[in-house]
Amino acid sequence: MVTPTSPQKRTIWPYAIIAAFVLFAGYIGYMVQQAMRTNVDLVSTDYYEQELAYQQRMESVARTAALPAPVQVAYDAAAQRITLELPAALAQQTVQGTLHFFRPSDQKLDFRLPFTPAGTPARQQLSTSKLQPGLWRLRVEFTAGGQQYFLEKELSI
Template identity: 45%
Template structure:
């Protein structure tokens, strides 16, 4: 009779180990399922068109550097930004726009037409702009060429 008592003893360890393994496999299966259903678009549908546009942008920046530095100076006391084009553009018809870009809040972005004075400068009031980081992007054309400059400023 003693041998039958040993066979009737019950332990939970094998069942606990099997349950833990089944739960772990279920977790991994759920993880794989979610990962496989994730939408990952590393390349846009019009990749080549965007690449050509980016190359045009690089050429604009290169032309701007070759023509001379476009100065963007922020004056905190006067609450103004002074934009100054180089003298190499004197006498040319210049059209363009100034984009005040706020990286943290696109609702605050502003676009201002480029209206240069005789000295190739423009003064922009900053009293209504929120304090913080801004990017001043100047996109303009002179003659048959297009130019681009970007400068980051901190409005205080």
């Protein structure tokens, strides 16, 4: 005698497991693609050389902090200018250095200018009319009386 066979029930578990693996692989592929498209530039091209000079920089920062009066950096938005003024203790000395305008969000906007304050008090003014609006870091490195000084100031233009 032949017994009737009942129709076999199909389970969806194998298909669900395969679909889960395919979706997971697709998600990982998408994340790898996004990571590869992201621009990850170092803040500066000579990062390692700057790190080696770290101790000298810290000594310059300490020397700047020990001045009798601070180096004044003032931004006047109405006049679109930055004024840098040295303390009176450095006014009689020959001062030479550089001003490094550093844009953390875009390395292409970074630039350097000479720092040569003149007059009494020793002061230098710079126009900011051509600077892109946003956060800037101004790094002032100068030498006066054979001593190196360093100051970093954040400016919002």
